[in-house]
Amino acid sequence: MTGPLDGVRVLSLEQFGAGPWGTLHLADLGAEVIKIEDPAAGGDVARYVPPYLAERDSLYFQSFNRNKRSLTLNLRAPEGRDLFLRLVRHADAVFGNLRGDQPEKLGLTYRHLREHNPRIVCCFLTGFGTNGPRRNEPGYDQLCQAYAGYMSITGEPGTPPAKSGVSIIDFAGGVTAMLGLVSMVLRARATGEGGDVDVSLFDTAIAQLSYLAIWNLNRGYAPPRVPDSGHSTLVPSQAFPTRDGYIMVACMKEKFWELLAAAMERPDLLADPRYASFEGRLAHKPELIAELKRTFLERPTAEWLDRLREKVPVAPVYSVAEALRDDQVAARGMVIEVEHPEFGQVRQTGNPIKVGGYAEQHRRGPALGEHTEPILRDWLGLTPDAIAGLRARGVV
Numbered sequence: 001m002t003g004p005l006d007g008v009r010v011l012s013l014e015q016f017g018a019g020p021w022g023t024l025h026l027a028d029l030g031a032e033v034i035k036i037e038d039p040a041a042g043g044d045v046a047r048y049v050p051p052y053l054a055e056r057d058s059l060y061f062q063s064f065n066r067n068k069r070s071l072t073l074n075l076r077a078p079e080g081r082d083l084f085l086r087l088v089r090h091a092d093a094v095f096g097n098l099r100g101d102q103p104e105k106l107g108l109t110y111r112h113l114r115e116h117n118p119r120i121v122c123c124f125l126t127g128f129g130t131n132g133p134r135r136n137e138p139g140y141d142q143l144c145q146a147y148a149g150y151m152s153i154t155g156e157p158g159t160p161p162a163k164s165g166v167s168i169i170d171f172a173g174g175v176t177a178m179l180g181l182v183s184m185v186l187r188a189r190a191t192g193e194g195g196d197v198d199v200s201l202f203d204t205a206i207a208q209l210s211y212l213a214i215w216n217l218n219r220g221y222a223p224p225r226v227p228d229s230g231h232s233t234l235v236p237s238q239a240f241p242t243r244d245g246y247i248m249v250a251c252m253k254e255k256f257w258e259l260l261a262a263a264m265e266r267p268d269l270l271a272d273p274r275y276a277s278f279e280g281r282l283a284h285k286p287e288l289i290a291e292l293k294r295t296f297l298e299r300p301t302a303e304w305l306d307r308l309r310e311k312v313p314v315a316p317v318y319s320v321a322e323a324l325r326d327d328q329v330a331a332r333g334m335v336i337e338v339e340h341p342e343f344g345q346v347r348q349t350g351n352p353i354k355v356g357g358y359a360e361q362h363r364r365g366p367a368l369g370e371h372t373e374p375i376l377r378d379w380l381g382l383t384p385d386a387i388a389g390l391r392a393r394g395v396v
Contacts, residue, residue, distance in 0.1 A: 003030015
């Protein structure tokens with residue numbers, strides 16, 4: 001079976017992590033994603049992110065760019081702009097992760113491109129959006145975690161503000177932008193009319209405040225930092241130390257509390273009226289957590305997992321290396337291997353979207369400008385001599 005996005009063509013002015021992470025999913029699902037890279041700047045800055053580097057390449061770059069093609073193109077040169085507009089006529093979408101003021105300044109919005117292709121979708125993932133007081137500011141994951149309040153509620157009480165160890169806003173923003181892009185491509189194919197898609201990292205971060213936001217906006221709730229990575233209101237739902245490590249327990253339903261107390265051989269806690277409901281356990285959290293911690297310390301993590309799995313939502317607190325070795329990761333094909341001429345066999349995380357009947361093909365991230373000639377030849381009909389002339393003039 002062909003990929004579900006086979007035949008979708010995306011011209012991507014992307015750099016670093018958030019944008020390339022989004023288009024990676026499109027490429028894995030069969031879309032033709034063309035990375036347009038500035039030859040004067042050396043292409044995507046991700047090619048030079050340490051610690052594991054090769055010539056104009058890095059393992060960081062490889063993690064975001066498999067299955068894509070690279071076209072070097074100087075959009076500041078009139079010839080480069082002309083080539084870009086000619087490519088737009090053959091594409092479904094133009095995507096980029098730029099500053100919020102850049103799509104308009106560079107003439108990349110639907111208003112500018114519709115005369116070249118009325119079906120074109122112009123999707124941009126920016127730091128703060130294309131309007132508002134911060135539209136001109138660059139936006140990065142850690143800035144949005146700070147602006148959106150995430151750092152104020154992450155970490156142990158009394159410690160400095162902390163961000164997530166993973167770029168959660170970058171990744172969520174990338175996927176959100178792709179949902180918008182694909183949605184508009186579907187509409188464009190149905191109606192013949194494209195349009196703009198405006199997604200920002202900051203908007204994504206604010207949206208993900210979700211229930212914390214609705215509590216705050218309507219009841220003035222001020223989310224606290226919760227000890228032991230605990231849930232704001234549901235008890236017990238947090239990490240507990242065991243005899244040899246840590247375990248995460250998530251009693252998100254009343255029945256899980258009952259099963260937990262039984263598996264821990266603590267009928268006294270189950271019988272205690274203070275702990276008979278979510279409200280009661282929250283009101284008496286300090287004393288309940290003290291009792292649970294004392295019991296969890298009596299046994300090693302493996303024994304607790306045996307007692308609790310398939311009864312109570314539970315997980316060991318893994319290191320990254322342990323997580324990647326988990327049996328479920330292997331069963332789901334979430335570590336894949338891609339051949340690379342310099343790095344050898346590159347193992348990396350797979351696509352979380354599993355499509356029935358479609359076997360993904362995995363190609364390494366492209367070398368800088370690797371596909372410039374075939375794209376200009378196949379899309380635009382340029383001859384080798386014409387392409388050589390463009391190279392000599394610094395256009396590609």
